[in-house]
Amino acid sequence: MMKTADTQVIAQPGRKIIFRLYTLTWIVLAFTGFGQMPIFKRYYISDIPGMAWSADFFATHYIHYLGAVLLLGLIAFAAVDYLVLDRRRYRLSGAGLVRIALLAGIVVTGVFRVLKNLPDIVFSPGATMFIDIAHLGFMMLYLLAVLCFAFTRSGWLVPRSGGL
Amino acid sequence: MDPKISRRSFLKGTLAAAGVAGMSALPLPKSARAAGGQELATLIDIRKCIGCEACVEACKDVNAPKFPEPEKPYPKMYPSRVKVEDWSDKRYTSDRLTPYNWVFIQNATVKMKGEERTLHVPRRCMHCQNPPCADLCPWGAAFKLKNGITRINSDVCLGGSKCKDVCPWHIPQRQTGVGLYLDLLPAFAGNGVMYKCDRCYNRIEEGELPACIEICPQNVQQIGPREEILQKAHQIAKEINGYIYGEKENGGTNTIYVSPVPFQELNRAIEKGPGKPHLKPVENTMEHADNLAKAMVIAPFAGIAAAVGKIYKTIKDTGNSEAGHDENR
Numbered sequence: 166m167m168k169t170a171d172t173q174v175i176a177q178p179g180r181k182i183i184f185r186l187y188t189l190t191w192i193v194l195a196f197t198g199f200g201q202m203p204i205f206k207r208y209y210i211s212d213i214p215g216m217a218w219s220a221d222f223f224a225t226h227y228i229h230y231l232g233a234v235l236l237l238g239l240i241a242f243a244a245v246d247y248l249v250l251d252r253r254r255y256r257l258s259g260a261g262l263v264r265i266a267l268l269a270g271i272v273v274t275g276v277f278r279v280l281k282n283l284p285d286i287v288f289s290p291g292a293t294m295f296i297d298i299a300h301l302g303f304m305m306l307y308l309l310a311v312l313c314f315a316f317t318r319s320g321w322l323v324p325r326s327g328g329l
Numbered sequence: 330m331d332p333k334i335s336r337r338s339f340l341k342g343t344l345a346a347a348g349v350a351g352m353s354a355l356p357l358p359k360s361a362r363a364a365g366g367q368e369l370a371t372l373i374d375i376r377k378c379i380g381c382e383a384c385v386e387a388c389k390d391v392n393a394p395k396f397p398e399p400e401k402p403y404p405k406m407y408p409s410r411v412k413v414e415d416w417s418d419k420r421y422t423s424d425r426l427t428p429y430n431w432v433f434i435q436n437a438t439v440k441m442k443g444e445e446r447t448l449h450v451p452r453r454c455m456h457c458q459n460p461p462c463a464d465l466c467p468w469g470a471a472f473k474l475k476n477g478i479t480r481i482n483s484d485v486c487l488g489g490s491k492c493k494d495v496c497p498w499h500i501p502q503r504q505t506g507v508g509l510y511l512d513l514l515p516a517f518a519g520n521g522v523m524y525k526c527d528r529c530y531n532r533i534e535e536g537e538l539p540a541c542i543e544i545c546p547q548n549v550q551q552i553g554p555r556e557e558i559l560q561k562a563h564q565i566a567k568e569i570n571g572y573i574y575g576e577k578e579n580g581g582t583n584t585i586y587v588s589p590v591p592f593q594e595l596n597r598a599i600e601k602g603p604g605k606p607h608l609k610p611v612e613n614t615m616e617h618a619d620n621l622a623k624a625m626v627i628a629p630f631a632g633i634a635a636a637v638g639k640i641y642k643t644i645k646d647t648g649n650s651e652a653g654h655d656e657n658r
Contacts, residue, residue, distance in 0.1 A: 179639065201467045203489035204518075207411060222465055222495050223614065230621035234628045241632030242639075249640050279622045282615065284459040284580065287475045290482060294469035301467075 187239050194232040198304060200225035233275060240268065251322070260319035263310055270303035368458065368477025369533070370555035370583040371542065372562055373451055375595075376569070377549040380434050380449035384541035384549075385423050388432045388453075391529060391540035395483065396420070396429050397522060399506030404515035411520055413505045425604030426452070428504035428524035432541055435605065437598035439590050448588070450595065451541065451549065452606055453526040454479060454500045455575060456583035459615045462492035462501060471501075471523075477555065477583040480527045485509060487519030497579050497614060498606035501525040555583060562587050580613030 200219055205211045211220035218224045247255075257265070277296045281288045288296070314320075403413050416422070420429035432453040438445055460479045463471040470486040473479045481492065481501060487510045493501045501523040510519025529539035537543070542550040551558065562573050562585045574586040586608075588595060596608035 201465070203467075203491045203494075207408065209408070222491055223461075223617075226465060226618055227621060230618055230625070234621065234624045237625055237628035238632035238635070241629035242636045243632075245633050245636035246639065249636070250643060276625075279625060282459075282464040283619060283622060284615070287473055290469065290472045290480075293472050294485065297467065297469040 183239065183242065186235070187243075190232050190235045190239060193228060194236060195304070195308065197225040197229035197232060198301075201229065230279070233279070237272070240272070247322075254325060255322040256325050258320060258323045260310075260314045260317075261321035264307070264314070264321060267303055267307040267310055271300065271307060274300035274303060367554040367556055368475075368583055369552055370456075370477060370558040370585055371528070371539075372551045372553075372558045373584065373586045374549055374551075374565060375448050375450055375586060375588040377547045378434070378449040378451060379547055380436060380447075381546065382423060382434055383544045383546060384451055385430065385432055385434065387540040387544035388526075389423075389430065391532070392431065392527075395524075395527075397483070397504040397507040397524065399504060399521070400511065401506060403506040404511070406520065407516050414503045414521065415505055416502070417504065417506075425602075426500060426502050426525070426606070427604060428502045428522075431524065431526040433605075435599040437595045439594050439598050441590060448590070448595065450586070450588075450599065450608070453541075454528070454584070455498060455579070456526075456528060457579045458581040458583065459579075459613070459619075461495040461497075461579075461614045464615055464618070465495050466492055474530065476533065478528045478530050478533070480530060481523050481525060483508060483522045483524070486522045487513070488521035488523055489519060490523065492523055495614070497611040499603075500606060502604060558585055574608060578611040580615060 196219075199205075201222070203222075205216075205225075206220040211217050274296050277288075278300055280286050281293055281296065397417065399415065399417050401417075403415070406413070416427045416429055419427065423430055423433055425433055432451055435450040435452050436447055437450060438447045440446075456477055456479050458477070460471070460473055462481075463473045463479055466472070467489075468485055468487065469482075471479065471481045471492050486508055488503050488505070488508060490501075490503050493499050493503070502525065503521050503523050505521040508519070508522035510521065513519060529537070529541075532539060538552065539550075542552055551561065553561075559576060562576070565571065565587045566573050569587075569589050571587055571589045572591050574588065574592045575582040575584050586592070592608045592610075599605070599608065601607050
């Protein structure tokens, strides 16, 4: 099987752990994000043994926040790592740019949502709703994009011409 | 405490803002600014309440246009565990919170100075300073205004009841068969609209007092900037050797109760259950999330630090490797 730029990069020492952590973070974020809607109890998810916590809105909220902490750390790590170590040999693919644009949307709306939740910070009702719906929208688009890219095997990076 | 002073100071504040704004109808943020940039809080002096329910009636009258008018028959819900909550035929219920009753009186018979006495406690939304209902609402249907009022937008609410679950007092109440969910997936998502006290936000916008405060023949309630209200509450508590509820509960609320007996005692004496909130101490429900929010500020720096460490190690290893090659040449 032909190795993509991504698999070559991920194969580097330590990167596999980061990639797995990133995937796990997204699974946690997506699950607890959907758990912000009152659906897990309604649709029996919390009845599954060991899943009772999923109906606790504070639990899913804390875990979602923890996931966000991890995601922000991983994004910063990956950005610096790429800019310093990989940029000369690899460039971002179109799929990578789409991922980054959607990620930026998720992160920015998420940051505003967290700010809104702090005491003493009040957004207008319209802005609050826009942020909520945009956050959900970016997330749905990101998931859709990741599924499409998995199908088309489009990674984040492509080798620069003459880079390899 | 002269309640007229409270009313006067409140109106003075809003009128001052009207002067600044040059408008007769004040937008809410202006009202809040008029109150010295502070949130507006209400003070409920339990001693004064005689349980006449004039506030309950006034609330019903003034807010009737906001009450739900559900369409029947209600859509069949899937899965079947989702139950219809219908108060439309019981809209005159006044002994608990319902979608049609946003304030009610709890009676507590307690011993005071060796004598039994019944105290009356008007109960409604506490209007938390950091309301979990607004913070955790997934749609932004529940929200807090700058003047300290927490509202639910009935045009947007899907009636998932999350706000009721996360409210330490389980205040919001649901009415099925009304609202946006009917236009979306009525059988599979949503179940109506949540209702609760909005502290007559529209009257406040116009510089008027909330109906429950205006109508009260005993002047049980006062409204004003939170700091001022807290000062008054402490002054009364000092005078009567009494107790305060709402100053610290759930991190602070904009409804401050003053009582001549401890709230644990009142809590024991009141009837509790669905639509009948407790008077127990409440920890700050959003505190842990707020701390995690601080961690989000640190996280990118930690990520950058980890990357720099890795880059340094990589450069060092590459240097060693190249030095090894040079030595072998």
